[in-house]
Structures are given as C-alpha cells and as structure tokens.
Amino acid sequence: MLxxxxxxxxxxxxxxxxxxxxxxxxGYVLDSRGEPMRSVTGDCVRSGSWTSQxxxxxxxxxxxxxxLLPGPDGKLGAVVVRSAAGEVRLDTAYAAAExxxxxxxxxxxxxxxxxxxxFGAVQAAQPPRPVSFTVYFATGSATELTPESQPVMAGLKAxxxxxxxxxxxxxxxxDRVGHAEDNDTxxxxxxxxxxxxxxxxxxxxxxxxxxxxxxxxxxxxxxDGVAEPKNRRVEISVR
Numbered sequence: 401m402l403x404x405x406x407x408x409x410x411x412x413x414x415x416x417x418x419x420x421x422x423x424x425x426x427g428y429v430l431d432s433r434g435e436p437m438r439s440v441t442g443d444c445v446r447s448g449s450w451t452s453q454x455x456x457x458x459x460x461x462x463x464x465x466x467x468l469l470p471g472p473d474g475k476l477g478a479v480v481v482r483s484a485a486g487e488v489r490l491d492t493a494y495a496a497a498e499x500x501x502x503x504x505x506x507x508x509x510x511x512x513x514x515x516x517x518x519f520g521a522v523q524a525a526q527p528p529r530p531v532s533f534t535v536y537f538a539t540g541s542a543t544e545l546t547p548e549s550q551p552v553m554a555g556l557k558a559x560x561x562x563x564x565x566x567x568x569x570x571x572x573x574x575d576r577v578g579h580a581e582d583n584d585t586x587x588x589x590x591x592x593x594x595x596x597x598x599x600x601x602x603x604x605x606x607x608x609x610x611x612x613x614x615x616x617x618x619x620x621x622x623x624d625g626v627a628e629p630k631n632r633r634v635e636i637s638v639r
Contacts, residue, residue, distance in 0.1 A: 427454025442485060442504025464499040466490065467510050467519075472529065481505060528563055530639040535594065537632045539577070542589030546629075553594075556636060557601050565606040567639050570594050572612040575631040576624045580614060588612030594634045 427450030429437045436444040436458050444459035468490040470476050478491035483503035490497060494515065496508040516523075533556045535549035545553065560566055572591030574583040591610035598608065618631045 427451060428456050428459055438502055442500045442502040458501060463501070465496060465518075466499070467494060467496045467515060468492070469494070469515065527639075530637065531559060532638070533559075533636045535634050535636070536629060537590055537634070539575075539627055539629075539632060540586075542586055543593045553597065556638075557598070557603065559638060560598065560603045560605075563638070565604065567606050568598070568603075568608045569637040570598075570608070570610040570634060571637075572610070572634045573617060573619070573631055574615050575626065575628045576615045576618065576622055577627045584612055584614040586612070587614045590632075590634050594636060 427447055429445040429447050431437050436456055439445055444456065446454075466479065466481050468476070468479055470493045476491070476493055478489060480487055480489050481497040481499065483499050483505055485503035486505055488497050488505050488507050494510040494512070496510045498506045498508060500506075510518075533552055535552050535556075536546045537549075538544040538546060560568070570591045572587035572589070572594075574587045574590075576583075578586075588611065591612050595608060595610040598605075615631070618628070619633065620628050620630050622628050622631070
C-alpha cells in the first residue's frame with residue numbers, strides 16, 4: 401500500500417489522493433493510472449527525487465516552438481498558434497510560442513541573437529530567397545543593352561555565382577512599335593541574348609529557360625506604335 405506523501409502541484413497541496421510513485425519513472429508524480437500529473441500550465445509535476453537525468457516520454461519530449469521572424473525587408477505578418485488547450489496570436493517581431501506535448505501554449509519573446517543561437521544551422525541550410533532583375537534594350541535591338549543595364553547584368557552574374565544550382569527564367573518583352581508578330585520574334589531574341597550572356601560567363605544552372613512575350617505584357621500601358629523604353633526589357637527570375 402502506498403504511503404501518503406505531501407506534493408505541491410500547481411500551487412496546490414495534495415495529500416495522498418491516489419498518487420503513485422513509480423520506480424520506472426523517477427522524478428515525476430504519477431496518478432493512479434501511471435500517467436504523469438500536470439500543472440495548470442500543462443507541465444509534468446516533478447517530485448523531490450527529480451534530477452536533470454530524470455526522463456519520461458510524456459514529459460521530456462521536445463516542445464514545439466514557433467517564432468515570428470521579420471522578412472528581409474523588415475516587414476512582418478502574423479501567425480495564430482492553436483492547440484487543444486487554446487490559441488495565441490503572434491504579431492510582433494520575435495514573438496514566440498512554445499507548445500507542450502499536452503497542448504499548453506506559453507507565450508515568450510526571442511530576439512535576433514537568441515534565434516541565431518537556436519536556429520542558426522536551420523537558417524543556414526535554407527536555400528536563398530528568389531530574386532529578380534530587369535535589363536533594358538536599345539530600340540529595335542535584340543542584343544544591345546542600355547548603358548544603365550550593364551551594372552544590373554553584372555549584379556545578376558554575381559548573384560548567380562553565389563548560388564550552387566539556380567533555376568533561372570528569362571522573359572523578353574517589347575514596346576508597341578512595329579507588328580505584333582515581329583515583336584514576338586524580337587522579344588524571344590532578347591531573352592535568348594540574355595541567356596547566351598549568362599552561359600558565356602560560366603554560369604552553372606539547374607535550369608535556364610528563355611521565352612518571349614512580345615508586346616503583350618507592357619510594363620507601361622501605351623497606345624499602339626508608342627516607343628516606351630521601359631517596355632523594351634528582359635525580366636530574369638532566379639530561385
């Protein structure tokens with residue numbers, strides 16, 4: 401027969417009350433079914449024999465942790481963390497929630513340094529974010545970049561050099577000068593020219609697709625026959 405024991409549980413003093421002290425789960429207070437008792441926050445109640453070596457599968461399983469991180473541009477969204485025990489909303493930078501195995505949610509707050517310590521290896525293993533570049537062409541030309549597009553092209557090549565196996569999509573466009581059929585050919589030629597520039601620079605890719613959209617997707621809406629420099633462009637997406 402079990403002897404009555406005094407136990408502090410969630411701020412309440414329990415005397416006996418059907419608790420069991422199991423030899424196969426040292427350090428935790430068990431109920432009559434052999435399950436760990438829990439506090440009002442959902443944590444397992446420790447006994448006086450608990451040490452850092454005490455282990456119980458229901459108590460020592462890793463907790464789920466959710467941290468809301470700002471984007472590279474500093475913008476922030478929001479996330480609602482739900483469990484059987486309730487829900488919390490995270491809507492400030494580095495707001496965190498830890499969910500126990502029992503479903504209890506504890507709100508916390510991290511910072512950039514603590515996130516780096518906890519999750520630095522995971523963040524480093526993530527692929528780079530997709531980026532995009534736009535270069536512009538001289539009027540009527542399928543090969544001549546504008547002077548201001550030269551440094552953009554250099555930045556594109558530098559970005560590709562940092563990525564082990566990027567996927568690249570190249571889409572050419574034209575303004576509305578000339579016939580639509582001719583502009584289809586011109587836009588495809590511009591996309592092909594950018595593709596050739598990247599390959600000539602030694603870019604190693606997983607995939608590199610180039611296509612032309614003619615005058616269909618104008619960046620600046622114009623009447624037919626209007627020469628608009630911003631529409632004579634090639635858009636490059638890298639992921």
